[in-house]
């Protein structure tokens with residue numbers, strides 16, 4: 668028996684199988700056995716290949732890549748001492764801690780008790796915060812106004828500031844707060860503060876029976892004039908033309924989200940960044956919540972860096988890592 672050109676099987680010169688004309692042949696028993704074994708082998712490798720491919724696909728489907736912040740750097744009381752400069756730390760999520768010479772304050776602090784899984788640790792616990800001159804909340808969502816964090820910090824915080832609406836929530840939650848209209852300004856220590864416009868009324872798109880109407884002014888951003896320069900924290904907002912006509916800030920604390928419906932989206936983020944082409948941007952709202960399929964939280968700074976003027980000014984801080992504010996040369 669021999670195999671000829673791989674498509675004919677012959678025995679003693681007699682053709683027993685031709686793969687092209689598919690004629691029926693009565694195979695000898697040993698050939699039948701050999702063919703059965705070969706078919707079993709083929710089946711085995713087919714199953715092996717298919718299952719490993721399916722496994723690889725299911726891993727890809729459940730483990731979509733998400734950009735993750737650098738490892739958290741813990742800090743403590745030493746970060747709250749008065750100094751000769753203005754230092755900014757990202758608290759993870761959307762929160763920032765600013766120590767401006769003799770004035771210490773937080774924006775949108777969330778330091779525990781969140782209802783989604785997280786990729787990172789918070790850089791400080793509320794009980795480790797020795798004192799704050801103020802806490803600012805941009806809007807009512809629990810990644811910005813954390814009731815438990817604000818309550819935990821209320822005994823060491825002199826003042827809470829937000830919009831008129833969020834102030835009403837804070838008072839109901841037992842927090843002594845002050846509500847402000849958009850454009851209103853006031854002073855905390857050596858820092859002048861002004862509320863800036865934001866558009867984040869996503870609740871109106873998901874009405875529930877009896878739900879209030881969310882209006883412009885329920886959410887805000889904050890502008891800070893410190894002795895060492897200006898800082899703008901626009902808050903969560905759909906892209907608005909107003910956002911590209913601000914005075915040039917020395918630093919932007921940017922809620923970076925690629926969701927275009929209720930946040931800036933990538934295109935809006937590029938427009939805001941490029942409107943102030945020399946201003947550094949510290950990114951928050953990304954890389955902290957474990958939400959690869961939820962675009963409000965899964966932004967990738969590399970996508971922004973690839974599209975902005977002077978990409979080196981996109982600052983990727985680890986939660987807790989200090990950054991010293993510098994005035995821009997104007």
Ligand SMILES: [Zn+2]
Pocket residue numbers: 761808810811903952
């Ligand atoms: Zn948010």
